[in-house]
Amino acid sequence: MARICVYLGSREGNTPAFRQAANTLGTAIADRGHTLVYGGARIGLMGALANATLDAGGKVIGVMPDHLVEREQAHFGLTELIRVPNMHERKATMAANADAFIALPGGIGTFEELFEIWTWGYLGLHEKPMGLLDTDGFYAPLLTFLDSTVSHGFLAQTTRDMLMDAPTPNQLLAALETQLDSA
Template structure:
């Protein structure tokens, strides 16, 4: 099936619902035959997602720059850990191995990666679907802001609509799979 590049936090967050949704997404991805491409860490939501995919027999590719192997605590139990020189190579490698992108809760790195992938889509550098898992309304303020950029004329509605959002892992995967099916045909 497809590989989903997932951007997410190297921390768990304060509410256990984030960890639960992350694990549910990993289990659902593996059950549907999808592989995971992610930043390669064994900690936080990143490690929880990789472990959830692996628990259900799914494939996982981690990508981590050498300077972060110790800091982000590289996951040593991955079938594939690609070590790269820097963050630019990390993001390029993750994108090259992915058929779609998902953002889960995370910090500034997650936001930067999400917006870069979305910008690349907007510029026509790829046509891979992009979605956010809006667990416990985490992304609701951002989604409202993006809607306001349309209202103020800084973003067109079609571009805004290209960012898929759902509150539940299965619903998000359904929407991304539907978009993948359209781009393949």
Template sequence: MSAPSFSLCVYCGSRPGGSPAFLEAARQVGEWIGRHGGQLVYGGGRNGLMGVVADSTLKAGGRVVGIIPKALVEKEWAHNGCTELHVVDTMHERKRLMAEHAHAFLALPGGIGTFEEFFEVWTWRQLGYHDKPVGLLNVGGYYEGLMAFLRTAVQAQFMNDWQMDLIRVGADIERLLPALIEAAGTAPQPRLDEL
């Protein structure tokens, strides 16, 4: 297999969610990555949206790099079909390796783990630890409430518009993913080793 043309880190739920639209979006994202010769970097799980995006990437001919803590492997949540499966000791190590292996980041619908990973990588960007694009896929309006709250934080002067401009939000996979990958083409070397 030739080297991937890009590497996209995807954060998403380990559950399927309550709408078929969430599963379909995960399938389409994985298919898009594989169809365009890319590599998926994700949390290494086989359940929920995580499993769907990984399976879809593999089926479409893409590479899949899963990074999972040992504690979750022991609970048999690891996706053993990954092109590469890295087993690490801690969640912090997992997130750092995911960030190092990616050219861009995308959050699909998910729960508290997805939120935490999205906010952390966005925080790292605003602090200058990396300059990689960060995207939020707003499937079926899932993130509308979050975006409204973030605008409230700007109005309350705890955040600025420039911080909001560091993320790309969209519902159209065929527009958002190419925009993230194109923006990643000019990203300088990250300073993730300083975290």
């Protein structure tokens, strides 16, 4: 099955729906026979996602730079924890180990990872499906903004369409799986 890379917060956020979405996504990844690839942390939504995947019998690959391991943020109960020297290597390693990408709620790190992998797709560096899990409308303002960039001529509709979105983990996974099956 597929290796699903998930970008998400190392914080919990202030809405219980975010943690629930991470738990539901982790369980669904395992139930569907996929492997989770993520940033390797034991904290925040990242830890919740990894634990839910593991608790459901799934495999989890974490990728973490040495400086964050040393700050005691690493999850040492994973199927595999890949240590890398820096954040650039982390992102490249996560991308190389993934067949598809999902972004859950998060902060600037999540946004940076999402936009970088989307840019790589736009540039033809990969053809892997990408999607936003729009939990509790978290990404609704961003989706509106992205549609506005299309209407203002700064983003092609085909590029915008590369980034799928769905309100539930199962809907998003189904959309990603459809693209993976047609590839």
